[in-house]
Amino acid sequence: MVVVENPSDSGIILRVKGPLEFKCELDNTDAPHVYKLISRTFEILRSQVKSDSCVLTLCDSPVIIWPNKKFHATPEEVTTNTICEDLQQWIQTDEPESTGKRSAKKKNKKSSAASVVKLQLMTEVTKPGPLSGLVLCRKVQNSHFVSTTLPMDCIVRASSSDTVKDVCDRLMEELTKQLDEMEKVTLQHIKGTTLLTPEPLHFLLPDPKGLVTVVYPAGMPDTQLEAKRQELHRHFELPDDRPYFRRANAYHFPNEPYRDGYLRNPHLVLTHPSLEDGKVYLVQGIYSYHHYMQDRMDDNGWGCAYRSLQTICSWFQQQGYVERCVPSHKEIQQALVDVGDKQTAFVGSRQWIGSIEVQAVLNQLLGVTSKIMFVSQGSELASKGRELANHFLTQGTPIMIGGGVLAHTILGVAWSETTGQIRYLILDPHYTGAEDLQLITDKGWCGWKGPEFWDQTAYYNLCLPQRPKVI
Numbered sequence: 001m002v003v004v005e006n007p008s009d010s011g012i013i014l015r016v017k018g019p020l021e022f023k024c025e026l027d028n029t030d031a032p033h034v035y036k037l038i039s040r041t042f043e044i045l046r047s048q049v050k051s052d053s054c055v056l057t058l059c060d061s062p063v064i065i066w067p068n069k070k071f072h073a074t075p076e077e078v079t080t081n082t083i084c085e086d087l088q089q090w091i092q093t094d095e096p097e098s099t100g101k102r103s104a105k106k107k108n109k110k111s112s113a114a115s116v117v118k119l120q121l122m123t124e125v126t127k128p129g130p131l132s133g134l135v136l137c138r139k140v141q142n143s144h145f146v147s148t149t150l151p152m153d154c155i156v157r158a159s160s161s162d163t164v165k166d167v168c169d170r171l172m173e174e175l176t177k178q179l180d181e182m183e184k185v186t187l188q189h190i191k192g193t194t195l196l197t198p199e200p201l202h203f204l205l206p207d208p209k210g211l212v213t214v215v216y217p218a219g220m221p222d223t224q225l226e227a228k229r230q231e232l233h234r235h236f237e238l239p240d241d242r243p244y245f246r247r248a249n250a251y252h253f254p255n256e257p258y259r260d261g262y263l264r265n266p267h268l269v270l271t272h273p274s275l276e277d278g279k280v281y282l283v284q285g286i287y288s289y290h291h292y293m294q295d296r297m298d299d300n301g302w303g304c305a306y307r308s309l310q311t312i313c314s315w316f317q318q319q320g321y322v323e324r325c326v327p328s329h330k331e332i333q334q335a336l337v338d339v340g341d342k343q344t345a346f347v348g349s350r351q352w353i354g355s356i357e358v359q360a361v362l363n364q365l366l367g368v369t370s371k372i373m374f375v376s377q378g379s380e381l382a383s384k385g386r387e388l389a390n391h392f393l394t395q396g397t398p399i400m401i402g403g404g405v406l407a408h409t410i411l412g413v414a415w416s417e418t419t420g421q422i423r424y425l426i427l428d429p430h431y432t433g434a435e436d437l438q439l440i441t442d443k444g445w446c447g448w449k450g451p452e453f454w455d456q457t458a459y460y461n462l463c464l465p466q467r468p469k470v471i
Helices: 031-050 084-090 164-189 226-235 304-318 329-338 355-366 378-383 385-394 437-442
Strands: 002-004 012-026 054-058 064-066 072-074 116-123 144-158 198-205 210-217 278-282 370-375 399-403 406-416 422-427 446-449 460-465
Touching (some): 031 054, 031 164, 054 164, 144 198, 164 198
Antiparallel strands (some): 198 210, 399 460, 422 446
């Protein structure tokens, strides 16, 4: 288990990833013998990481480092006194030079990209000197061969003034410690001669704890790891009513794109409104922005509540409360048929749904309960600041609001207890364009709105999902 300070603070995170091949030949399958040979194999891997043949390559750069060979590096400008911040000068970009080719030269300016510097763990297999003669050996015996690939993934935090040598020394220590953790997990979960590959994951805990690395057995579902999570919650003094260490809680590094194409948390680029004695209360955690015309589904004009519901479902999935994927329109409709709210003909139709249906689907598909807030006319929403602020403070889930023929998602409020002033952070599902963050925020598809945003004479129902108390 490794703890690194909060990645949002200034400084650099160096992350080294790479495979180590675990190969073990068992003469027999007696448990003590198997455990002994597995431990011996991990010891060989630890020696490999500490050997001169261990190599770190700086991703997207020509920089190669031999951390254990008296710190040897190429290009020769990288020395023991090079500071970590200067490593970013070597990272290549996709910007073409005048030749039209990607530059492989050192950049004159430091990369603004990022606070995360990626390194690849490799092993040098060629050695200097004359080649040895070929020796053939024939051996006949019954044995059991066990092999797997260990996905090493270590992080360390560095200040801009730390030298590359010092940080590489720390990375080597963390790689060794991670192998220790992997050995414990492997031995704990072995069944006969079947190994569950140990899998390192990084989790971002509330301040001031920062990033924590935990090794889990790959393939073992979260439902079977509750005892481990309880141990982690006690160790880090975390509340026992919300998940922090489920796989869905794993930290997503800023330089890694999401594969599904949905935008995450577009509200984070917005400036908060300024209200006299006002405070801002926001959604807690990560959600995906779901809107019209996504997923090759033309729901323009009728699917806004479906999209708001999908955004809410994505929040529960990405906080680790549920493992199921975000439901499609058809799955939402089928859930309403299953609970008896709609007739069979509803499935595949283009009929609207509202807050009450959203509440029913959340309960049916996710097992999530919700509170419903009724507002007889839009002008009354301005008086609901305290209730909305309390929801985001205690539950932190997105809110679906429906009124007239429109549905929206509320992601937060800015509210002044003394003056009663209020602003609403709105995610608008009626957007039909591409996943363009700047366009979405510049045009107000995700933005702060005043009380006049609501139809002052229409009634509204708000669905306020409640967090399940689980870890």
